[in-house]
Amino acid sequence: MSSESWTPPAVLVAVDLVILTLRDSALNVLLVERGIDPFRGARALPGGFLNNAGEDIVAAARRELAEEANLDAATLHLEQLGAYGEPGRDPRGRVVSVAYLAISPGLPEPVAGTDAARAAWTPVDEALSDTARLAFDHRRILLDGVERARAKLENTSLATAFCAPTFTIAELQRVYEAVWGVALDPRNFYRKVQAVPDFIVPAGNQRTTKGRPARLFRAGSRTELTPPLTRP
Structure with missing residues (x-):
């Protein structure tokens, strides 16, 4: 196929955040209740799309931390967790999400962002229970984030x-x-x-x-x- 006839696929890029802290000696993750479709009313990890083509991915993660949880990335441990891009993971189209793991002690009560109905710290055991309903593939991302934290505590x-x-x-x-x-x-x-x-x-x-x-x-x-x- 020549370069003149090739059309690049339409792919959106997003960031998702696994934010972990300890509350009452239990591991908690920040979840938001989605206020818009798709998955309106379901719980999800904080995150969102890049603002524009010129925004750096880690800058988008820092921005989402501020917008979704009122958190300053400079006060957190922040590392890239992985990329998630399976077709069909988002009903709105082809979306590749770069997930980040954020960790800090004593984080404050969260404030919901613009597209969330509410935000709350949730025990990880509850978030990963069989009865929990997480939007998109956020259960898999959360599992990966928790396992990353568990493994890194060893080494x-x-x-x-x-x-x-x-x-x-x-x-x-x-x-x-x-x-x-x-x-x-x-x-x-x-x-x-x-x-x-x-x-x-x-x-x-x-x-x-x-x-x-x-x-x-x-x-x-x-x-x-x-x-x-x-x-x-």
Whole structure:
């Protein structure tokens, strides 16, 4: 086929956001209730189309974070999760979505964006339950985002992105327990964390918890964990 007779296919590009945080020691994801068709009334991940051909994809992700959840990307851990472009994933036409994983501690109550009826933090277990109805292929994207977070907790310092600037080892353990969905032995966890040089470093002060002082730590400079903290 000559270049003169070739017509490029009409493809729309969108971004979707898997925004994770801990609330009441449980892993939560931000979901919006769609206020427009298609899938009006269904819950979905925040996201939207690129504004124009000149908008960079990561810039669109940052913009959607601000518009859909009133969140500043500079305060979050933000990484590209993957691209989703199966034909038929969107009834409006051929849409390729680039998904991003965003993580931060203590995120505020969300404010719904322009095309959402409402937005709410939702426990991941509820969002992925058999009774949940997620729009488009957002269940698959959410599953991929949660598994990415679970895997990266083993080999990287991503767990500290769920924590405040200073934290106790007990609080760090609750991150692992919430994301992995398992209970961990405190003494074994403490030993494994301390075995990784510069994973966490003392913050120089203490916090009183249940009448007992607890040492505070902050994230160290190490990003890759050796040895890894493997899932049970």
